[in-house]
Amino acid sequence: MSIEVVMPQMGESVVEGTVTKWLVKEGDRVREDQPLCEISTDKVDTEIPSPGTGLIAKLIAAEGETLPVGAPLAVIEAAAAGAAAAAPAGVRPQPKAAPALPPAPGKAAGAGAPSPARPQQPPALRAVRSEPRPQAAAAHAAAQASAAGPAADAVAASPGTARAGGGEAAGGARAHRRYSPVVMRMAEEHGIDLGRVPGSGIGGRVSKRDVLAYLDALQAGQVRPPGAAGGATKGANGQEATQAASAAAVAQPSQTAARPGAPPAALPVGLPGGAGYRPPVYQPREGDVVEPFTRRRKLIAEHMVYSKTHSPHVGTLAEVDLTRVTRLRNKHKDAFAAQEGFALTLLPLAAAATVRALKEFPRMNASVVGDSLIVRHQINLGIAMDTEEGLLVPVIKAAEGMSVTGLAREIERLRRKIADKKIAADDLAGGSFTLTNPGREGNLFGFAIINQPQVGILRMGEIKKRPVVVEVDGEDTLAIRTMMYLALSYDHRVIDGVLGNSFLYRAARILEEADFEL
Amino acid sequence: MEATYLKAINQALHEEMRRDDNVFVMGEDVGELGGAFKVTEGLLDAFGEDRVIDTPISEALIVGAGIGAAILGMRPVLEMQFGDFISCAFDQIVNTAATLRYRHGGKASCPLVVRAPSGAGVHGALFHSQNPEAWFTRVPGLKVVAPATPYDAKGLLKSAVRDNNPVIYFEHKRLYRSVKEDLPEGDFTVPIGPAELRLEGRDLSIITYGGTMHQALDAARIVEKEDGLKVEVLDLRTLLPLDREAILATARKTGKVLIAHEDRLTGGIGGEVAAIIAEHAFDYLDGPIRRVAALDTHVAFSPPLEEYILPNTNKIVEAIRELAAY
Numbered sequence: 001m002s003i004e005v006v007m008p009q010m011g012e013s014v015v016e017g018t019v020t021k022w023l024v025k026e027g028d029r030v031r032e033d034q035p036l037c038e039i040s041t042d043k044v045d046t047e048i049p050s051p052g053t054g055l056i057a058k059l060i061a062a063e064g065e066t067l068p069v070g071a072p073l074a075v076i077e078a079a080a081a082g083a084a085a086a087a088p089a090g091v092r093p094q095p096k097a098a099p100a101l102p103p104a105p106g107k108a109a110g111a112g113a114p115s116p117a118r119p120q121q122p123p124a125l126r127a128v129r130s131e132p133r134p135q136a137a138a139a140h141a142a143a144q145a146s147a148a149g150p151a152a153d154a155v156a157a158s159p160g161t162a163r164a165g166g167g168e169a170a171g172g173a174r175a176h177r178r179y180s181p182v183v184m185r186m187a188e189e190h191g192i193d194l195g196r197v198p199g200s201g202i203g204g205r206v207s208k209r210d211v212l213a214y215l216d217a218l219q220a221g222q223v224r225p226p227g228a229a230g231g232a233t234k235g236a237n238g239q240e241a242t243q244a245a246s247a248a249a250v251a252q253p254s255q256t257a258a259r260p261g262a263p264p265a266a267l268p269v270g271l272p273g274g275a276g277y278r279p280p281v282y283q284p285r286e287g288d289v290v291e292p293f294t295r296r297r298k299l300i301a302e303h304m305v306y307s308k309t310h311s312p313h314v315g316t317l318a319e320v321d322l323t324r325v326t327r328l329r330n331k332h333k334d335a336f337a338a339q340e341g342f343a344l345t346l347l348p349l350a351a352a353a354t355v356r357a358l359k360e361f362p363r364m365n366a367s368v369v370g371d372s373l374i375v376r377h378q379i380n381l382g383i384a385m386d387t388e389e390g391l392l393v394p395v396i397k398a399a400e401g402m403s404v405t406g407l408a409r410e411i412e413r414l415r416r417k418i419a420d421k422k423i424a425a426d427d428l429a430g431g432s433f434t435l436t437n438p439g440r441e442g443n444l445f446g447f448a449i450i451n452q453p454q455v456g457i458l459r460m461g462e463i464k465k466r467p468v469v470v471e472v473d474g475e476d477t478l479a480i481r482t483m484m485y486l487a488l489s490y491d492h493r494v495i496d497g498v499l500g501n502s503f504l505y506r507a508a509r510i511l512e513e514a515d516f517e518l
Numbered sequence: 519m520e521a522t523y524l525k526a527i528n529q530a531l532h533e534e535m536r537r538d539d540n541v542f543v544m545g546e547d548v549g550e551l552g553g554a555f556k557v558t559e560g561l562l563d564a565f566g567e568d569r570v571i572d573t574p575i576s577e578a579l580i581v582g583a584g585i586g587a588a589i590l591g592m593r594p595v596l597e598m599q600f601g602d603f604i605s606c607a608f609d610q611i612v613n614t615a616a617t618l619r620y621r622h623g624g625k626a627s628c629p630l631v632v633r634a635p636s637g638a639g640v641h642g643a644l645f646h647s648q649n650p651e652a653w654f655t656r657v658p659g660l661k662v663v664a665p666a667t668p669y670d671a672k673g674l675l676k677s678a679v680r681d682n683n684p685v686i687y688f689e690h691k692r693l694y695r696s697v698k699e700d701l702p703e704g705d706f707t708v709p710i711g712p713a714e715l716r717l718e719g720r721d722l723s724i725i726t727y728g729g730t731m732h733q734a735l736d737a738a739r740i741v742e743k744e745d746g747l748k749v750e751v752l753d754l755r756t757l758l759p760l761d762r763e764a765i766l767a768t769a770r771k772t773g774k775v776l777i778a779h780e781d782r783l784t785g786g787i788g789g790e791v792a793a794i795i796a797e798h799a800f801d802y803l804d805g806p807i808r809r810v811a812a813l814d815t816h817v818a819f820s821p822p823l824e825e826y827i828l829p830n831t832n833k834i835v836e837a838i839r840e841l842a843a844y
Contacts, residue, residue, distance in 0.1 A: 180773070180803055180804045180805060181800050181801045181802065181803045181804075182773045182801060182802045182803055182804045183804060184801075185801045185802075201843060201844050202843050202844050205844065207804055207805070207844065208773045208804040209721075209804075
């Protein structure tokens, strides 16, 4: 009997993963639960354990290949069998060219023919796969649903609600984006970028009919061919994407496809009209060390470029007197440490102030999706954390209902998960606003880049005692106070100055007043 | 005049024997009994026992004697009572009849017809359900036909009788009395070679022949009604030589091809058809070439198992839907 190893479902919003490294090769004998390969998703890196004991018959996925959830990665010939070697009587072979077709179960002939039925879910993977193997229709729907957020996929190192535009793509599989011969030929004949053609086939596959429909739309002027926007970046015109229900072009056109009517979450990466500057050609010098981007670094880079390119950042700075809140912390820190087992820092207090200010200004707790601002009811506060492999932003879900202690526990829990390398994709998804604290050596202040598609990010600056002028009994006097600069970056596409300023002002005052229960 | 598939064959035999004195019929029970299925009924009365010959139960003898007669200028029509037993005459057919012209530098010919009632779906079990056509479709020197309609049954048999090469004529038992058609009066033939487009479509092509052709047509009507799919149905009619142009034309037109036959999947003519398409129409394909065929096992006696093993309308409908969605 052969066991198929598939791309596991690693989190609700994860639709694909990249095989970064095979740890076994064809012909190797493997035990159940032995790691087979390393998988990297836009959220987490993990190893895939072997679903059974046997011989690696075939490695289907290549290193570096990105495949949808449920896609076959390898085939293990289970120890006992040998049945699959000779196609048993009465078995309809699965068409190899059609991986998206669901296997026809129970096609084994009755007359004592050995059953070749391959397990749809290897037992070892059942625990991590919350969704069934995508059936044709589900895969189709999910591929369409996920399509609204291709750029978000590409950029999301910590994408929060990136996929909101197309609905949650749980369990969905994006098409392999292999094209049939006729589709390839027609694309060449008509000069079509197939990444722009919405697919209606199984798993979002682009069929001949889809190409014909696209050509019709092109002719009817409902879609514009790439490059028609007068040298502007592909698809920079959001109108195109909505009108044509065509894929919004992104850096990876092979990942695009859009649902008709869905707001185009994906806008192109790349500077509009920025064809001019090219960095100088690299000249190697002795001692240079070349560090190729890791996958996470690449995702962070794309996310940052996307954010800076699409969202006009405004920076605003507030001075915060932390004397009172520091006193509050100092008063409770021993009892807190004794009770909770970890130290009380200023971070949960700043988080509590942020949440309270967000409640007062709900429009700051929002996402930009296409041409819409989506105001989020639930406050999911992302807390930026530094890790060995780079920046991660775990998310405190439903922070609006949490006390300072609750927030502190949640931050500690996420911190530990990162330290233990157990952070899950779902821990990193769904953020609606972000707070970042670069810590002791974070310098005076700085403006962070907005974590898309959110609309603002708060950055804590250096905490330092300074002489400040205070009023005591109507008299101005110098006093030594614990001070910090709190910097807000907000997206001027959707947040105007009055709102941005008011929000920051309130966040700073709430933190100063230190009216927190502990 | 309306005629069943069986009646059409009977008419063709009558007409050809009347037309040409060299035509004669030979086989087990073809005379007195009029054939196990009554295909040769009336021939003995009409043409006498010199031209309607009951033989011992030996397929090798029937074909061997036929070859001898053919070499001497006769045009024998030889009946295998069941196509399943044509394997008994295999050596005579593939080594003797098929090679004769080649062995004599083209100077000799072997104008005989072997009629092989074949096919399943009649609860005939292992020895009365076979579709042995693929054993012959790779033998140079033979022609192989498998009509699906009364018109073709009559027209192809007449062409087979008049052909100067050995022709294996597969007639589907299930069709004998289940399909009827108005046949034109007078002499007509259906040429050996060309396939016939039974239904024009746009979304997908079914390439089929024989008994399965009717299931394919039914399936096409069902998916047109229920799914709005326009399915093209190509009836091969002749299996050797294949009508490559017609096969490639439909494949190029729709880009999705489903091959359906009652013969087993492995080694069936469907594999050859698929290969022709993959080789010559690759650039037009919009999906995998799919096959619906009998499972790779023997046809069982138990009706539910027989149903399970054989292709049918529902299985074709299912395959159409999967392929159309691809």
